[in-house]
Amino acid sequence: MEGSENTWRDVVVDFFTRQWLLLLIGTVLYAALMWYYFQKKRGNQSIHLGKVELPHVSLKWIKRGIMALVALVLLLNAFSGYQFYKILGIEEYQKSLAESSDLFDTYYADPRAARISFPNQKKNLIYILCESMEQTYTGEETGGGMPKSLIPELTKLAKENNDFSVDSSELNGARTVGNTTWTIAGISAQTMGIPLNLENATQVWNRDFEESSQFMPHVTALGDILEANGYNNYFMCGSNAAFAGRANLFKQHGDYKIFDYNTAITDKVIDPDHYVWWGYEDEYLFKYAQKELTEIAKQDEPFNFMMLTVDTHFPNGYPCEKCPSIYDTQYKNVIRCSDTQVSNFVHWIQKQDFYKDTTIVIAGDHLSMDADVPNWIPDDYQRKTYFTVINGPEYPLEVTRDFATIDIYPTIIESLGAKIDGGRLGLGTSLYSNQQTLLERFGYEKLNREMNAKSDFYESVILNGDQSDIPETHADEDKPAQTEEQADAEAQAVVTVTPQEYEQNRDNFANPDYVWTPPVTYPDYSDPGYTEPVVPDPGYTPDQPGDNTGGNTTPETPPTTGGDNPPTPGGDNTGGNTGGDNTGGTTTPETPPTGGDNTGGTTTPEVPPVTGGDSGTGSEGTQTQSQSETA
Structure with missing residues (x-):
């Protein structure tokens, strides 16, 4: 916490600041009972506070009163402590320490392998x-x-x-x-x-x-x-x-x-x-x-x-x-x-x-x-x-x-x-991208548990720089086959129409048999207008997977886009300047395959890629390569 010389000091000060009245009342009552108790112990049968004679109370009941007061103060303090315990989420955090997570193994997009284009x-x-x-x-x-x-x-x-x-x-x-x-x-x-x-x-x-x-x-x-x-x-x-x-x-x-x-x-x-x-x-x-x-x-x-x-x-x-x-x-x-x-x-x-x-x-x-x-x-x-x-x-x-x-x-x-191929760095997702954030994918409760849990990947890669655990990307010819889940997720992509496109095709939409297809536009390749950016070396250089060299490539067939959608790392994701079957339009959230075709256009969030690795080239200008090529 910014500027605090000691977190626990702040917590203690905050507790006494908020509980001072109860503590004061409890202290006064406790002192009064103790004073009365010692007066009775001395054998005083008549006890006065100024000119007022106090009622007679046996030692037995005085002891019980002291014990009850102490118990009440402890109970109130315990309740306040429990409320603070809940506010900080300590219980959930302690439970998560006994769990392990593969969140980083699956979703960490290493910035060293990311391609980033700056204007x-x-x-x-x-x-x-x-x-x-x-x-x-x-x-x-x-x-x-x-x-x-x-x-x-x-x-x-x-x-x-x-x-x-x-x-x-x-x-x-x-x-x-x-x-x-x-x-x-x-x-x-x-x-x-x-x-x-x-x-x-x-x-x-x-x-x-x-x-x-x-x-x-x-x-x-x-x-x-x-x-x-x-x-x-x-x-x-x-x-x-x-x-x-x-x-x-x-x-x-x-x-x-x-x-x-x-x-x-x-x-x-x-x-x-x-x-x-x-x-x-x-x-x-x-x-x-x-x-x-x-x-x-x-x-x-x-x-x-x-x-x-x-x-x-x-x-x-x-x-x-x-x-x-x-x-x-x-x-x-x-x-x-x-x-x-x-x-x-x-x-x-x-x-x-x-x-x-x-x-x-x-x-x-x-x-x-x-x-x-x-x-x-x-x-x-x-x-x-x-x-x-x-x-x-x-x-x-x-x-x-x-x-x-x-x-x-x-x-x-x-x-x-700037543009980030895949739209992700670390565990984060650019909110400008069409990729789904981890919060959108998992919900708060699950993501919170995963983030608190132990991670061997975090220990070996994040803290100790072991590059062997970083998921590798592959060239197109080495692309693994899609799983059934990935194919189903890709099939579930739904193309929707923007308000502008609806207005332009209003009459056609009146026909129930009309099938709308996204408009096709071709980008201008004459002057990308980008300098060649680099990504710094934070401490080690990862191996280069496959023959994925990145950089500027001259596309054999220009992509058909309704907007730039950079390739998702891990397979043959078309888009950007690499050509392929990149269709435009606006899509609702989908669950893309790890590899496979990632259609372009202006899209709403989809599931993040497994890594922020080395696949494809960017949509404009020179793309940032992984660190081993820039060091």
Whole structure:
């Protein structure tokens, strides 16, 4: 959790903050009973409190009263502890530790083997990671859990831009699944597409890290990909960046320049003796960000500027001088204050010359751990983190996505105008792609268990870099035969009609015997307009399967597309520039085969591929090859 020097200290402080009245009453009653007991033990038959004579009570009943009081206090504490235990999902987590999962073996798309195309004119990225910011805080009328919205301005920003929803009234958001539920784990999920699966993770990670400590050295992160494609990376926070391994993550995965509490003093943003909350408050964070962005934007290279807020951290948040006093609790006022500050910062960006070439991403890092929040919302409400993309590509699908924070990683890449073959990185799925997210495939309960469970693949590949367990892709001639399930799933694909296509063929649709076929268009191959991107080597180079060389290929027969649908790794997936039977139109969610024909067009979610491996070429420009070809 961002900035906290000790998670357990915060929990203890939060407990006493909320239970102080009961504890005070219990302590006073206990002291009174003990005083009365000792008075009786001394043989005083008449006991006075001032001028008032207290009623006579036998020692036996005094002892029983003391025992009953102690039992009551313990019972109340146990109940409060159990409520906190449920909020954190500790019971489910402990059960999952006894289980094992093949989730990674089947669905991990290794970024080292992914082909990613960036445009010549690369867009900047400003990535605002908001501490504990939830979609839950919006009002009931916009799909939130609150009677009145605490985040009206952020809600407006999301609905005016992209929250990956087709519902114009309700705000969409991301679920947080196992081992992604505190800040450094949330950052890992959103920039690596993986959970932070380590025993005693909060104790291991919630401390200041030495510079020599390695942070997931065998994983390719967002910063690695952007750095390898010409971006300058920056990270800013209002506390010591060394805490919880954040500085290690960003320095080792993208060579980020770090701005934190220490540099804020050096850069004279704050006074040397200024220290509040966990360093300095968000009011100064946004001023600091404006100052640095103004200078960064003068450079010729594209930039990735990531910043992490802190005022909305539990318990109760930090009320700065700008915070209103319009709600009944401090935490609500702090959330409303953060809503205003973040939206004001976005409006400032939109007034700058560099905005036209910049994508803004705003995301909550995880759900709030403040014990008040569950009391504000209905018991069965499904809490989600806040997420939106501003000034990114148009959302191409006609479906509201169900997604988790692990899906933010590839989504950010494609929000910059890049294309990922297969649409997946790590365990995440780009929300711009037609691939089904793991949450859409499994549902929350199952995915949460799988993410918490033990994984030999995670241990050997993610943590230790053993490339032998990475699923290999094959050249077309080595493609395995389809299973019955895969063939059935492919046969279940249903082609539907877009509203525009329906209007164009309205008269034909009046005929019940009319069979609609998607329109055929041919892409222009004259000037793809893409530079050759690379994917960095995080620590080892995987073997190249088959003769799948990727790169630019000249198609013998141009594909017939209603849109670009990159090939699904693992077989003869046509689309992109490889030719084949690629038909257009809009399709509803399907379960594609691991190999086999993946039809193009604009499609709604389908089941993710087994890996993000090396099959096919991209739809435009030069495609990123696996690391052994770029190292």
